[in-house]
Amino acid sequence: MKGILVILDGLGDLPCKQLGEKTPLEAAEMPNLDFLAARGEMGYMYPVKPGFIPQSDEAIVSIFGNDLNNSSRGQLEARGTDLKLIRGDLALRVNFATIDSLEKGNIIDRRAGRTLTTLEAEILSKAINKITLPCGFVFKPTGQHRAVLVLRGGFSDNITGNDSAYLMGIRESSKIGAFKATDDDENTQYTVNILKEFADKVFHVLNNHPINEERRKKGLLPANYLLMRGAGIETPKLKFYKKWLSVSYMPLEIGFARTSGMKVFSFDYPKLKGFDSYQNLREGLEKACDFSVKVLQKNHKDFDYAYVHIKETDFPGHDNKPLEKKSMLEYIDKTLFEFLRKFVPPNRIRVIVTGDHSTPCKLKDHSADPVPVLFYNVSPPKKKSKETGFFSRFNPYQKKNADVKIIGNDSEAMGDLKGEMKATAEKFCEKNAKNGKLGMILGKDLLEKTGFNK
Numbered sequence: 001m002k003g004i005l006v007i008l009d010g011l012g013d014l015p016c017k018q019l020g021e022k023t024p025l026e027a028a029e030m031p032n033l034d035f036l037a038a039r040g041e042m043g044y045m046y047p048v049k050p051g052f053i054p055q056s057d058e059a060i061v062s063i064f065g066n067d068l069n070n071s072s073r074g075q076l077e078a079r080g081t082d083l084k085l086i087r088g089d090l091a092l093r094v095n096f097a098t099i100d101s102l103e104k105g106n107i108i109d110r111r112a113g114r115t116l117t118t119l120e121a122e123i124l125s126k127a128i129n130k131i132t133l134p135c136g137f138v139f140k141p142t143g144q145h146r147a148v149l150v151l152r153g154g155f156s157d158n159i160t161g162n163d164s165a166y167l168m169g170i171r172e173s174s175k176i177g178a179f180k181a182t183d184d185d186e187n188t189q190y191t192v193n194i195l196k197e198f199a200d201k202v203f204h205v206l207n208n209h210p211i212n213e214e215r216r217k218k219g220l221l222p223a224n225y226l227l228m229r230g231a232g233i234e235t236p237k238l239k240f241y242k243k244w245l246s247v248s249y250m251p252l253e254i255g256f257a258r259t260s261g262m263k264v265f266s267f268d269y270p271k272l273k274g275f276d277s278y279q280n281l282r283e284g285l286e287k288a289c290d291f292s293v294k295v296l297q298k299n300h301k302d303f304d305y306a307y308v309h310i311k312e313t314d315f316p317g318h319d320n321k322p323l324e325k326k327s328m329l330e331y332i333d334k335t336l337f338e339f340l341r342k343f344v345p346p347n348r349i350r351v352i353v354t355g356d357h358s359t360p361c362k363l364k365d366h367s368a369d370p371v372p373v374l375f376y377n378v379s380p381p382k383k384k385s386k387e388t389g390f391f392s393r394f395n396p397y398q399k400k401n402a403d404v405k406i407i408g409n410d411s412e413a414m415g416d417l418k419g420e421m422k423a424t425a426e427k428f429c430e431k432n433a434k435n436g437k438l439g440m441i442l443g444k445d446l447l448e449k450t451g452f453n454k
């Protein structure tokens with residue numbers, strides 16, 4: 001194997017009050033990642049382009065050098081399940097959501113509180129699949145609030161969904177969006193009509209469904225509506241990555257890796273049984289790290305590159321839980337990165353660690369902020385690394401104070417503190433990445449710039 005690309009979903013962040021104005025990545029103790037940082041370069045990346053707020057699919061499609069117009073989230077997610085698609089089938093990504101009513105159309109929660117259990121989603125989906133439409137369709141839950149809808153037949157995808165949160169890099173609204181045709185074709189209008197009929201019927205089926213009555217009694221939000229986005233009828237035309245393996249375990253990433261010609265290694269995600277979605281995420285993260293290590297150990301001789309996508313780190317950003325995000329990062333460091341620290345140097349494997357986009361806790365959403373990039377390229381450690389090892393192990397706050405001083409002082413003082421400033425440059429975080437040697441990278445150039453995929 002020549003290289004491993006680790007994407008930590010939603011990695012980038014902004015300073016958080018709960019972490020003493022540090023970002024989760026700055027606050028997290030990650031000695032193994034810092035080990036790699038000390039032997040490589042840092043930079044920062046706009047996954048799509050500056051000013052653009054990416055969804056996960058837009059980010060990975062772009063990072064792997066593809067044009068966004070050649071892909072759709074619906075198709076990728078459907079291809080990440082066992083659904084068989086034929087040409088003309090319209091696929092959409094769906095969220096179980098909570099709204100007040102069809103008339104008012106206010107979205108109370110885009111994810112039904114993120115507490116929908118696997119069993120509840122399955123029961124609601126059965127009810128949804130009984131709805132009568134003028135065409136065939138399949139509705140498939142894919143974990144927590146996520147699902148996929150496929151309408152069978154010759155539909156048009158020149159439409160916008162009712163999920164107004166996501167429209168090509170622009171931020172959300174709290175109202176249900178209207179399905180809209182983006183061309184004058186009759187078939188497109190027909191598609192819009194069918195989707196509208198479906199969404200309305202779903203509300204009537206779900207709103208007073210016993211599962212939702214039960215949820216209301218428990219003080220939980222009802223999953224009474226479906227938000228749909230990413231309509232697609234064509235197989236995404238993506239670049240082929242033949243000698244790559246991928247560890248991915250959510251429909252989008254599985255579908256993307258499959259469609260890109262990678263060999264996908266996946267596992268069954270733990271079911272959400274109680275209502276503590278973070279308990280479920282922690283179990284999922286444990287499984288993901290453990291599984292990634294095993295796959296890399298077993299298969300590194302048979303593939304040139306690996307794309308490992310760790311999904312859990314995105315969620316605490318959406319929920320403004322910086323401590324949770326920090327502890328997830330520390331867990332990944334103790335498991336996956338500890339393994340890589342021992343595994344990659346003797347095998348001379350290069351490593352990229354980055355995010356697909358920033359999900360700053362205080363914004364509770366993706367943002368256009370660049371993501372930090374770490375490129376470990378098997379170079380000898382920088383001279384300062386031993387001394388900083390001491391600081392980072394015993395007094396992480398020391399470095400922070402030094403930083404503040406540097407910024408606040410005049411240039412002479414800066415000269416005095418230069419040594420210390422260098423010392424801080426080894427921790428992998430947003431700030432150091434901005435000053436890193438790799439500089440600014442556009443997502444589409446990442447693999448080229450790092451010599452991956454050669």
Ligand code: ZN
Pocket residue numbers: 009010055056057314356357
């Ligand atoms: Zn993402």
Ligand code: ZN
Pocket residue numbers: 010314315318359366
């Ligand atoms: Zn996200």
